Amino acid sequence: MAIVNRTPDSFFDRGATYGAAEALAAVDRAVDEGAGIIDIGGVKAAPGGEVSAAEELRRVGGFVAEVRARHPRLVISVDTWRAQVGRVVAGEGADLLNDAWGGVDPALAEVAAEFGVGLVCTHAGHLPPRTRPHRMVYDDVVADIVATTVGLAERAVSLGVRPDAILVDPGHDFGKNSRHSLEATRRLPELVATGWPVLVALSNKDFVGETLDTGIDERLEGTLAATAVSAWLGARVFRAHQVAATRRTLRMVAAIRGDVDLAVARRGLA
Template sequence: MQMYGMRWVSLDNLEEAKIALAQIGSDPGGIAHMAGKALGRAIKLEQVPLWVAHILKQEMLSVGGDAAVHRNVIINKVEATDVMLLGTVRQLGQLSSKILAQPFGLKKVGHDLKQLLAALEPSKTRILKCRGTELKLGERTLIMGILNLTPDSFSDGGKYYSIENAIAQAKRMIEEGVDIIDIGAESTRPQHEVVSAEEEWRRIEPVLKTLLEQVATPVSIDTYKASVANRALDAGAHMINDIWGMQRDPDMARVVGEYQVPVIVMHNQEGTNYHHLMGDMLAFLRKSIELAEEHGLSGDQIIVDPGIGFGKTTEQNLEVMARLAEFRTLGHPVLLGTSRKSMIGKTLNLSVDERLEGTLATSILGVVAGVDIIRVHDVQANCRAVQMADAIVRMQRGGHYVGA
């Protein structure tokens, strides 16, 4: 019996769908009409009021899709329900257009749905301005190198505590291909010793000023203290990396806003209890994004970090790693930091100095998930692994680079 070469074709986004249809020889007008039918999406909304859920269910059915809701919605026995919109990209696009004119806050839902669908497409090449230096996003995955100026860091505490060793390490990372240098002066390992703002700045100042004089690579400051960020930015630092997403120090958003520099906002919390792991994390990061936007930052200037190893069990960290691509729905660049972390050590039963291969595996998964920046200790090895992964992942199925 003739099987006609039947096979499954993996299509992850509209661009790939268009390429596949073009290779068949479809009419360009038909390609534009059909591409969105090739991709299924599941979009979750949480705690939607009952009457809104009814409208979403009705409108999804009208465009040929569906919406999963709580079983008691049909008999009006719940006040609110989570909703899972199930349909193709084309159907979801039709839904977003239809509900833009609806009441009950549905206009906002329609607007957000359009933005979310766009965020799931491959990112285009664009320039991130960092106070006179520029980073190109979307063309390849960038590497941020970790420079710890701490005596008690979990991984390399005390190794680069002297100015000479720190500068030498920074220059070594630049030779190995790093795109950003991230300076941290307070350990964030479990049970770490809290460092005063004065002591933190005392450690950072000489290294930062020397680096800015000697290298052109953008320098990030890893701090959650607004006073340290202010001093560092005044000295010429290019961006801020806040492990508390600007939610620990109430002045941080104001400081970053005054200098209009890129900011990395990481998810963090005390303890490991969640209502919905991903839902709670995304809600936290949305609050950080709102803080940044209230102080004049927008788009690529706000970089989100899922915070692997912070406020999460090993199992929760592994789940977040498996769902990294979901952070793209926030519509901002994503940074991943897993280097030598306990998630790797506990999974593989390895000490800190034996976690390179585990780190490389997570870095490659980050590339596959579409993250923009990987934060690592071992620059050369990660650069090579990421470059190889980029050559595969960022080359569209069908023949051209995403950013081209």
């Protein structure tokens, strides 16, 4: 799942894909590098200036339709917590609504059911959107992740969302400190065991930076290490900024598991 942010202030690319032409080029590049899903966002997750629903729609509405026309078979996801936005982009051809804030707008799941699109059910620590965690405490963070995401998934099914169109996301760094995010990674099999396919959003996040004491531009190795571990432990979808490197990492894990063969065989055959 490649990240394409239509925001002027995204933490990683610093607005590089805010413009429509730049964003479309980023979509094309991600597809060429092997992304199967494009996740389009119109509001950065971190605190900042207010972004109204109208402004979010100005950024992502219409753009989804352009991407759909350009890539008819691509899975298009939109990162939004607002039902108002979800309704518009679903009508433009989005396949998936990525609710990174854990169901704060309950009507978003209703929109997913109405339009027959998928839904990502995320653990965000029960915080309002765009809120940084502060002294978060859990009796058991993974138990809370499992209970919250499964509850959201089951509610979505009860509303009519197709069970095979639902993903659960432990929400690394959302409502969690870095130790919580590391524990969520280490204990990922507990979420996998629920039977819902697991999406992880690890790319260049603060838990990687704090683990390695690195800045945003020096987190690729840590991100790929966490990606490899998460893949081995059963995650299915990987939200990423660096698509080609992530795809190579996932292919290597799949080859070690025996799920895929060599891309090319040359050694020891003569």
